[in-house]
Amino acid sequence: MSQHVRNGGDVVVETLTSLGVTHVFGIPGQHALGLFDAIRRSDLEFMSSRVENNSAFGADGYARVTGKVAVMFVSTGPGALTSLGALQEPFITGVPVLVISSQVPRRGIGGRKNGLLHQVDDQQKSAQNVVKSTAVVLDAAHIPTAIADAWAFAQTVPAGPTWVEIPQDVLLEPAPLPPVSSTVVSIPARPARAELAEEAARLLSGAERPVILAGGGVRRSETGSKQLLRVAEAIGAPVVSTAGGKGAISFGHPLSAGSWIEDRYTTELLEEADVLLAVGTTIGEVTSNYFTFAPKGRLIQVDAEPRALGSNYSGLGIHGDAGLTLEAIADRLPMGSEAAREQGAQVAADLRARVEQRLAAQDLETELALMHALRDAVPDDAHTFWDMTIAAYWAWSAWDPRDGEFHSAQGAGGLGFAFPAALAAAAGSGRRTLAVSGDGGAMYSIAELATARQHGADVTWLIIDDGGYGILREYMEGAFGQATATELARPDFAALARAFGVPAHVATVDNVGEVVARTFAEPGPAVVVLPALLRMFAPTHLDGHLD
Structure with a gap:
């Protein structure tokens, strides 16, 4: 057996290792063999599924539980395309996944009929509906930066999948660069603008019937739950959790109104709020009880995805990470009263009791x-x-x-x-x-x-x-x-x-x-x-x- 010459596949694995990656998901394929052979020379643990869409679901689950970016290797064409249906879930939900896909050799990229196995006219275009970014690497020297950028962007709120393609020949050719032992990573924060936080605090502090709707963005934010409690307790607001926001506030907390978002009693509570603070939710189909929700008061909507703001209901839109935005609002709120907290807790308890009575009937x-x-x-x-x-x-x-x-x-x-x-x-x-x-x-x-x-x-x-x-x-x-x-x-x-x-x-x-x-x-x-x-x-x- 000839001595191995370090190649592009090794550069990929070295870069991932320097980023702290420990697990990789996926299925081997012809154009991706250089990736999988490189795993053999590393400490990365590989989990092979039986269908590529399940590799994507697996990466999604791993990222949710560990809080890490999940990495997936897929092969060109059928393998890559099969993963896309499952990648829609982390894309919409905001789960960080890094997909590294192989490609046909460089000479075949963009060719329509080169007779190459697994060839797709534009594989990137196929992925663009379900990932935050795509990139194609045409030289081994570009691999560390492309992967580090995609790894960081996957975590940048709103988090989601990113996609890097590397042609078969780049993975197999000798790599004329030193072993990768460091990477340069920049993950920007998403704080709210000060004047928007000030206006939100003004509206909430003057509210008589404030309610908070906590979505998945609160859970995914590093400080979301902590800052949610600060705001809720300061204004005595009952908190309704969306399906994705379960856990943003403990169901055992007096201000938790549960998550019966498909019950009209809950919809009515949200509608009757004179100020409704919706954080980390689009107030979409399920959360709006299939768009039967019709708010009567002022709506403040906080989301890290700017396209979500005002997408279903108009209001004061604040672009920002849930935790950072809630912290900025909490810092501007006066000290809440015990009477307000007791009133909010009573509203929450009454709602949950009414839902239970409806179910019992x-x-x-x-x-x-x-x-x-x-x-x-x-x-x-x-x-x-x-x-x-x-x-x-x-x-x-x-x-x-x-x-x-x-x-x-x-x-x-x-x-x-x-x-x-x-x-x-x-x-x-x-x-x-x-x-x-x-x-x-x-x-x-x-x-x-x-x-x-x-x-x-x-x-x-x-x-x-x-x-x-x-x-x-x-x-x-x-x-x-x-x-x-x-x-x-x-x-x-x-x-x-x-x-x-x-x-x-x-x-x-x-x-x-x-x-x-x-x-x-x-x-x-x-x-x-x-x-x-x-x-x-x-x-x-x-x-x-x-x-």
Whole structure:
């Protein structure tokens, strides 16, 4: 065997190592072999999925749990393109992922019919809808800067995926530069403009019925939760969490009004605020209760993504990181009174009580029992991952993350997120996770049982089997009186899991909590199958009235 000559693939791996990267996700491919061969000579740990979109979901989950930039290697053409559907989720949700894709040799880039395997006319253009930036590196000397810039930009708020392409020949040719041992990285802050923070503080301090809507941007900001509490306690404002904002304020805090964003009582509370402070949320389709929300007072909207400001509702728009902006507002607020905090706490408690009364008046024993059983079964500090399934729609509103974190595919709404994200998060963090999927969504991820077994990931996968796409069935029956194309032939999920060497259990609603709890006491992956037909709660009384 000839002696190895250091090449562009080595420069990539050296650069990643100098940035502190420890894990890489992806699937090998012909044009990317130089990347994967270089991993062999490094300390990087590689997790190979079975389908590229699941590599992207895995990178997303890893980044959410660890707080690090997740790195993914994909190969040219079919591999790169297959990853794009899953990259839409971290792009919309704001999760830092760095994708390093191979390319055809330099002579073939931009060629339409060169006869090169995997060739795409413009691979960058395909990625641009779901990443923050793209770059093509045509010389090994440019690799460290291109990767460092993309790594930093992935974290710059609003965070999201970035994309770097390196042609096959650049990865394989000798690299005439010294080994990379340092990188130059600059991550700009996003503070609010002083006059906007001043105006927000003036409006909030004069409000009689202030309310705060906390979105995912609060959670993702390093100081978001801390500064949210400062503002809420200063003005005595009840805080409603969006699905993405769960955990921004503890559900146990007196000012927490929960996250029942699809219930009209919550929508009404937001509407009746004389000043509503919405932070880190677009007030989008779900958060606005499907655009039934119609604010009557002043709206202050804070977001790190300038395009989000005023995109659905007009108001005072403040471009800035959630934590830095809330800090600037809190610094300008007078000391809050105990009476105001007590009043806000009473409003929050009343709202949650009214929602519970509405639920109790509906025939939802199965769904409520399932949510309670799972919450009791899963450790308080566990990270949970939820696919687009009826149980997840319930969890958007009902799940209390306690000391852990709640993650769902609610940003882009794609199927197949939960299991690959949870298993990569478990493998990368060393902590057991829970994934919840329906039987339809489970089929998107079923191949990753092999990944979970290969890497010994401590992940529990709960598959709720209702024989089809349950939420689409419910939507279509409600809209058209009957459903079409929602019923599915599916495997015996427990037997299939065992065929992969993964322990599997079939549960009932009565014992699912016990079964899930047992898997948290055992090492390695586990599957729990729950045959159950769930349905959604009604956001108003069945006659459509609020009261």
